[in-house]
Amino acid sequence: MSDATASGVRPVGVAVLGMGTVGAEVIRYMTENAEALAARIGAPLALRGVAVRDLTRDRGMDPELVTADPAALVARDDVDVVVELMGGIDLPRPLLLDALRSGKAVVTANKALLAEYTDELADAADSTQSDLYFEAAVAGAIPVIGPLRRSMAGDQVERVVGIVNGTTNYILSEMGSTGADYSETLAEASRLGYAEADPTADVEGYDAAAKAAILASIAFHSRVSAGDVYREGISRIAPADFESARDMDCTIKLLAICEKLQCADGTEGVSARVYPALLPNSHPLAAVGGAYNAVVVEAEAAGRLMFYGQGAGGSPTASAVLGDLVAAARNKVGAGRAPGESTYAALQVASMDEVATRYHVRMRVADKPGVLALVAAEFSNHGVSIAQVRQTEAETPEGAGEDAEPTAELTVLTHLASERALADTVSALTDQDAVTDVTSVIRLEGMDTE
Amino acid sequence: MSDATASGVRPVGVAVLGMGTVGAEVIRYMTENAEALAARIGAPLALRGVAVRDLTRDRGMDPELVTADPAALVARDDVDVVVELMGGIDLPRPLLLDALRSGKAVVTANKALLAEYTDELADAADSTQSDLYFEAAVAGAIPVIGPLRRSMAGDQVERVVGIVNGTTNYILSEMGSTGADYSETLAEASRLGYAEADPTADVEGYDAAAKAAILASIAFHSRVSAGDVYREGISRIAPADFESARDMDCTIKLLAICEKLQCADGTEGVSARVYPALLPNSHPLAAVGGAYNAVVVEAEAAGRLMFYGQGAGGSPTASAVLGDLVAAARNKVGAGRAPGESTYAALQVASMDEVATRYHVRMRVADKPGVLALVAAEFSNHGVSIAQVRQTEAETPEGAGEDAEPTAELTVLTHLASERALADTVSALTDQDAVTDVTSVIRLEGMDTE
Numbered sequence: 079m080s081d082a083t084a085s086g087v088r089p090v091g092v093a094v095l096g097m098g099t100v101g102a103e104v105i106r107y108m109t110e111n112a113e114a115l116a117a118r119i120g121a122p123l124a125l126r127g128v129a130v131r132d133l134t135r136d137r138g139m140d141p142e143l144v145t146a147d148p149a150a151l152v153a154r155d156d157v158d159v160v161v162e163l164m165g166g167i168d169l170p171r172p173l174l175l176d177a178l179r180s181g182k183a184v185v186t187a188n189k190a191l192l193a194e195y196t197d198e199l200a201d202a203a204d205s206t207q208s209d210l211y212f213e214a215a216v217a218g219a220i221p222v223i224g225p226l227r228r229s230m231a232g233d234q235v236e237r238v239v240g241i242v243n244g245t246t247n248y249i250l251s252e253m254g255s256t257g258a259d260y261s262e263t264l265a266e267a268s269r270l271g272y273a274e275a276d277p278t279a280d281v282e283g284y285d286a287a288a289k290a291a292i293l294a295s296i297a298f299h300s301r302v303s304a305g306d307v308y309r310e311g312i313s314r315i316a317p318a319d320f321e322s323a324r325d326m327d328c329t330i331k332l333l334a335i336c337e338k339l340q341c342a343d344g345t346e347g348v349s350a351r352v353y354p355a356l357l358p359n360s361h362p363l364a365a366v367g368g369a370y371n372a373v374v375v376e377a378e379a380a381g382r383l384m385f386y387g388q389g390a391g392g393s394p395t396a397s398a399v400l401g402d403l404v405a406a407a408r409n410k411v412g413a414g415r416a417p418g419e420s421t422y423a424a425l426q427v428a429s430m431d432e433v434a435t436r437y438h439v440r441m442r443v444a445d446k447p448g449v450l451a452l453v454a455a456e457f458s459n460h461g462v463s464i465a466q467v468r469q470t471e472a473e474t475p476e477g478a479g480e481d482a483e484p485t486a487e488l489t490v491l492t493h494l495a496s497e498r499a500l501a502d503t504v505s506a507l508t509d510q511d512a513v514t515d516v517t518s519v520i521r522l523e524g525m526d527t528e
Numbered sequence: 529m530s531d532a533t534a535s536g537v538r539p540v541g542v543a544v545l546g547m548g549t550v551g552a553e554v555i556r557y558m559t560e561n562a563e564a565l566a567a568r569i570g571a572p573l574a575l576r577g578v579a580v581r582d583l584t585r586d587r588g589m590d591p592e593l594v595t596a597d598p599a600a601l602v603a604r605d606d607v608d609v610v611v612e613l614m615g616g617i618d619l620p621r622p623l624l625l626d627a628l629r630s631g632k633a634v635v636t637a638n639k640a641l642l643a644e645y646t647d648e649l650a651d652a653a654d655s656t657q658s659d660l661y662f663e664a665a666v667a668g669a670i671p672v673i674g675p676l677r678r679s680m681a682g683d684q685v686e687r688v689v690g691i692v693n694g695t696t697n698y699i700l701s702e703m704g705s706t707g708a709d710y711s712e713t714l715a716e717a718s719r720l721g722y723a724e725a726d727p728t729a730d731v732e733g734y735d736a737a738a739k740a741a742i743l744a745s746i747a748f749h750s751r752v753s754a755g756d757v758y759r760e761g762i763s764r765i766a767p768a769d770f771e772s773a774r775d776m777d778c779t780i781k782l783l784a785i786c787e788k789l790q791c792a793d794g795t796e797g798v799s800a801r802v803y804p805a806l807l808p809n810s811h812p813l814a815a816v817g818g819a820y821n822a823v824v825v826e827a828e829a830a831g832r833l834m835f836y837g838q839g840a841g842g843s844p845t846a847s848a849v850l851g852d853l854v855a856a857a858r859n860k861v862g863a864g865r866a867p868g869e870s871t872y873a874a875l876q877v878a879s880m881d882e883v884a885t886r887y888h889v890r891m892r893v894a895d896k897p898g899v900l901a902l903v904a905a906e907f908s909n910h911g912v913s914i915a916q917v918r919q920t921e922a923e924t925p926e927g928a929g930e931d932a933e934p935t936a937e938l939t940v941l942t943h944l945a946s947e948r949a950l951a952d953t954v955s956a957l958t959d960q961d962a963v964t965d966v967t968s969v970i971r972l973e974g975m976d977t978e
Contacts, residue, residue, distance in 0.1 A: 107829060111684060117749070117872035118681050213679060219830035221671070221679035228678070229663060229671035231568050232850020234561060299567070362836065365815070379557060380669035380847035383837035386812065387830065397829035400682020414864025422567035 089124035090407040091156040095148050095173065096164030097130050097137060099392035100187060100214070104161060104399050105139070115400075119407045127151045129164070152177050159406045161399060162186040171195060178202035178210065183406035185399055187214035193288035193304035196295060200419030209409055209416045211402035216289045217242050217371040219394030220387040221401070226296045226375065227417050233377040235297040237337040239523070240373035241366050242289040244390045245280035246312050246332040248272045250354070251367045254320050254329055260313055272369060282311035283352040286334045294336035294350040297375070299423040302336075302350050306427040310353035319518055322440060322489055325468075326522075328356040329364050333523055339428055347428035353521060356438055361524040434494040436465070436522040441507060442514040445471070445486040449512045453488060456510070460503040466491040485514055491522065539574035540857040541606040545598050545623065546614030547580050547587060549842035550637060550664075554611060554849050555589070568854055570861045577601045579614070602627050609856045611849060612636040621645060628652035628660065633856035635849055637664035643738035643754035646745060650869030659859055659866045661852035666739045667692050667821040669844030670837040671851070676746045676825065677867045683827040685747040687787040689973070690823035691816050692739040694840045695730035696762050696782040698722045700804070701817045704770050704779055710763055722819060732761035733802040736784045744786035744800040747825070749873040752786075752800050756877040760803035769968055772890060772939055775918075776972075778806040779814050783973055789878055797878035803971060806888055811974040884944040886915070886972040891957060892964040895921070895936040899962045903938060906960070910953040916941040935964055941972065 092108070094101055108115065108123055116122040129148035130137065137144055145151050152160055152173050160177040162170050167190055174184050174191070179202050186192070192199070192215050203210040213223045217240065226235065241247050245267065252263045264281065267273040279285045287307040294302040312332050323330050332354045341347035357364050362384045366372040371389025376382050388394040409415055443449045450469065457464050468489045492500070500519070507513045542558070544551055558565065558573055566572040579598035580587065587594055595601050602610055602623050610627040612620050617640055624634050624641070629652050636642070642649070642665055653660040663673045667690065676685065691697050695717065702713045714731065717723040729735045737757040744752040762782050773780050782804050791797035807814050812834045816822040821839025826832050838844040859865055893899045900919065907914050918939045942950070950969070957963045 103829065107682065111682075114684065114749075114873070115682065118867075118870055219827075220833060221675040224679045225671040225675060228855055229674045229848070229851040231854035232557065232561075232565065232852075233847040234564065299564075377669075377847060379553065379843040379850070381838045381844055383670060383835070385833070385835055387833035393829040394831055397683040397827060398679070400829070401679040402682075404681035405678055408867065409864065412865055414859065415862055417568075417858065420568055423564070 087121045089122045090119065090410050091124050091126045091154070091158045092161060092403065093126050093129070093151045093154070093157040093159070094161045094163065095129045095151070095170065096162065097128050098163065100395045100399065101128070101163040103392040103396035104163065107396055107400055115404060118404055120411045121407065123403070123407060126154055126157050148173055149176070152182070153180070157182060158410045159183045159185060159403060161403060162188055163399070165190075167191050167194060174199060175202045178208050179205055181206040181208050183209040183211070183410065185211045185402040185406055187212065187395055187399060189215040189285070189288040189292060190304070193291040196292070196303070196419065197301060204418055207415055209406050210418070211406055211416060212292070213402050214395045214398035216292050217373055217385070218387070218389040218391065219397045220371055220373065220385050220389065221398070222293070222373045222385055223296060224401075225385065226293070230375065230377055230380065231417070233379045235375060235377045237335070237376040238293050238297050238373060239363065240289070240293065240334045240371070241331055241363055242334050242371055242373065242389065243280055243286045243332060244369035244371060245273045245277065246286070247366065247371070248369050249281070250312060250315065250330055250332060253315065253317065254323070257317050257320070259317055260315055281313055283309040283332065286332060286352040290334035290336055290350045290352055293334065293373070294348055295421070297336055298338060298348045298425050299420045300348055300425040301421045302348060302427055306350060308351035308353070308430040312354045314518065315354050316518065318440065319520055322438060323356055326356065326491070327359050328522070329359055330354055330520070331357050331363060333357070333363070335523065338425070339432065341426065341428050342432050346425055347432070348425045349428045349433050351430065351433065355521040355523040357524045363524070431496060431498045434496050436494055436525065437492045437500050438520045438522055439490045439492070439504065439516065440518045441488050441516045442485045443488050444512045444514065445484040446512070450488070452510060452512055453490070453507065456506045457490065457492065457503055460499045460506065462495040462499050462503050463493040464490055465493050537571045539572045540569065540860050541574050541576045541604070541608045542611060542853065543576050543579070543601045543604070543607040543609070544611045544613065545579045545601070545620065546612065547578050548613065550845045550849065551578070551613040553842040553846035554613070557846055557850055565854060569857045571857065573853070573857060576604055576607050598623055599626070602632070603630070607632060608860045609633045609635060609853060611853060612638055613849070617641050617644060624649060625652045628658050629655060631656040631658050633659040633661070633860065635661045635852040635856055637662065637845055637849060639665040639735070639738040639742060640754070643741040646742070646753070646869065647751060654868055657865055659856050660868070661856055661866060662742070663852050664845045664848035666742050667823055667835070668837070668839040668841065669847045670821055670823065670835050670839065671848070672743070672823045672835055673746060674851075675835065676743070680825065680827055680830065681867070683829045685825060685827045687785070687826040688743050688747050688823060689813065690739070690743065690784045690821070691781055691813055692784045692821055692823065692839065693730055693736045693782060694819035694821060695723045695727065696736070697816065697821070698819050699731070700762060700765065700780055700782060703765065703767065704773070707767050707770070709767055710765055731763055733759040733782065736782060736802040740784035740786055740800045740802055743784065743823070744798055745871070747786055748788060748798045748875055749870045750798055750875040751871045752798060752877055756800060758801035758803070758880040762804045764968065765804050766968065768890065769970055772888060773806055776806065776941070777809050778972070779809060780804055780970070781807050781813060783807070783813070785973065788875070789882065791876065791878050792882050796875055797882070798875045799878045799883050801880065801883065805971040805973040807974045813974070881946060881948045884946050886944055886975065887942045887950050888970045888972055889940045889942070889954065889966065890968045891938050891966045892935045893938050894962045894964065895934040896962070900938070902960060902962055903940070903957065906956045907940065907942070907953055910949045910956065912945040912949050912953050913943040914940055915943050
């Protein structure tokens with residue numbers, strides 16, 4: 079990667095911000111595959127520098143390339159493409175804006191930044207007709223952004239449903255196969271390195287919500303940010319929920335769902351939401367286990383497509399970053415530009431109240447005559463239609479006296495119902511003396527019949 | 529789709545050659561989604577004409593747009609993109625060469641033409657820096673060419689394995705679930721419209737081989753044509769093979785396999801081959817049933833990715849064509865160019881003799897002492913290592929006299945062996961008196977252990 083090349087072609091200058099696992103892998107591949115990359119780009123890549131926080135650590139590379147001043151690196155005249163892998167929002171944001179406004183291409187894996195500030199970044203890119211690439215921000219190595227932006231560009235996407243967070247998918251897969259409870263499985267995941275010390279962003283669905291915002295924006299040519307995404311985490315999921323799932327030939331997955339829908343005012347809108355849901359074992363996403371990711375795209379002409387692969391990790395993420403880097407560099411050598419942000423459709427984001435899903439409701443009720451009729455009436459009163467009911471004898475709770483009233487467990491599967499109607503039903507049920515407890519409410523997705 | 533637009537933007541002129549199922553769907557989507565497509569492209573598409581063979585048929589469109597003279601349509605000054613959906617080789621070939629040489633972009637679904645004449649077409653495209661797109665040529669709606677060309681451009685692809693022919697996948701899926709034999713299932717597939725009147729191109733693997741050539745060329749930046757692809761069809765597959773498959777927790781799929789390998793002379797080469805193979809049920813491709821297609825890509829950094837969806841049909845294929853059309857039109861509006869043919873790696877195509885796979889060999893042998901030892905010795909003599917052997921009593925063949933010698937069925941699963949060594953073993957076995965018949969030889973793919 080030197081400046082002077084035999085052919086005299088001007089190299090494409092690259093600045094890498096951040097040298098964690100992904101950054102180190104990107105630099106390694108840039109070096110090891112330099113010849114192949116040059117052939118594909120039409121010019122060699124030249125690494126101009128790597129910005130790190132801690133200058134004292136040995137990075138195993140020419141120390142002259144390492145700097146603690148990312149702004150100065152980004153501002154260099156011989157930098158054409160800025161690869162941002164530092165994470166966070168406040169630190170990279172001005173750096174990337176500066177890069178784009180001075181006509182440099184940006185490649186980033188920073189989903190949090192994108193989900194919050196895509197508009198600002200896109201405007202900066204448009205101001206100089208520069209490129210903003212972020213395939214690695216969603217689903218690691220799996221090409222999803224590229225296919226949505228380019229391959230589906232002639233089609234009408236109707237829905238995107240993905241398993242886009244490896245940590246929660248690992249935890250749910252484990253809970254499903256071992257029968258262990260949530261906190262136990264989370265602790266195990268932390269020990270194995272599948273969950274971070276502070277797992278909140280993953281287990282509470284913030285990470286998946288940022289990705290859902292990015293997916294929805296691109297799929298529906300509208301602007302959806304992380305705050306627009308309805309979000310529930312997985313911490314309430316209990317072993318009993320997996321038992322219910324098995325009875326229904328389902329599994330439980332944390333899904334990121336983006337879909338077009340009709341809003342209450344009759345206009346077309348977008349729903350973006352993240353929650354754990356029952357999913358039939360026959361659904362293509364049901365078999366996606368462990369730390370894998372997959373995204374299903376449903377489009378008018380294409381029908382159902384699925385993209386599957388490793389959603390995280392140094393090498394897989396580096397693969398996506400490098401693909402973007404080659405594309406950005408090709409555009410620097412030629413005169414092309416990647417598809418920019420496209421928000422012409424400007425669909426409004428629907429509130430969760432406008433979304434209809436199916437619900438699986440589990441409750442403990444008094445085991446006496448008339449209770450089933452009473453429960454059924456509450457659903458009916460709120461306009462929620464019941465698809466299936468199952469009543470099983472419940473064990474007497476521990477510590478209950480001998481004269482404790484006997485209880486039964488009742489599970490109800492509804493047809494499509496609105497969030498509002500279901501919430502009202504649950505609230506009314508809770509007020510009933512005969513209902514001891516509404517133990518869990520989980521949505522059911524991916525059933526073709528309603 | 530008129531010439532004069534309110535914004536004054538010059539429209540992108542489109543010529544469609546061929547108006548079968550796919551062509552009709554492309555034109556329908558172009559018309560129905562004109563506004564969305566214009567927003568994504570930055571200019572409206574204007575349909576300049578449709579070339580058909582039979583002018584007398586009512587196409588349900590402005591008759592002035594329909595022509596029987598494709599050459600004149602392609603030559604029009606106001607045509608910027610030529611969409612070729614007529615099929616065949618001799619008729620479209622000069623048309624597409626003319627289009628590319630006069631600086632027009634070409635979008636085609638013609639795998640047979642591409643697998644034979646990619647070099648010529650690519651040279652024509654390079655001569656004017658025009659675009660040649662062909663996502664629809666492989667695996668219908670599933671984005672495979674785009675991801676390989678763009679998303680994987682920074683990675684090193686090691687292997688591409690696909691189920692890329694819906695007809696054979698339907699037949700094999702049916703044989704696996706019904707136990708029916710090949711010709712019966714083919715007849716049923718024809719009746720249901722899953723197989724053409726002359727099914728040769730599908731069932732003998734020619735269609736899959738053309739797609740393998742295209743995939744191998746792109747994945748390995750080398751030139752592989754249809755004739756370079758080793759090819760076996762599915763007509764020899766018998767119900768007994770599916771029984772063996774079930775015993776091994778496998779299924780049987782027609783696979784298109786493209787991989788890098790070390791050639792006999794020590795250089796790196798490419799193998800491209802198509803044949804029915806045993807595949808473990810745990811392999812992601814094993815669950816791809818019916819008329820679906822899927823492609824697994826294994827790359828150095830990305831690991832294993834899978835792309836899944838509908839591999840044929842009017843709408844799905846139209847989706848891929850339209851995605852390419854939007855990309856080509858965007859490049860006409862901007863100044864970009866799609867990644868052109870990249871053959872810098874120039875890997876040689878390895879002969880089948882250089883490929884090592886595992887084999888499942890089924891034979892009828894005399895049921896007497898010493899036969900197993902003799903069979904084992906023949907494998908060993910030819911350097912083929914045996915992984916598993918199973919011997920079962922065979923029924924006495926119909927019509928055999930009472931004094932017919934009793935026979936047994938012997939199945940042998942080998943470790944990795946070369947094509948040559950296995951062929952020599954089979955030939956030697958056939959010469960043995962104790963071996964009545966080598967009934968079937970099927971390769972085993974997708975096992976991680978060897």
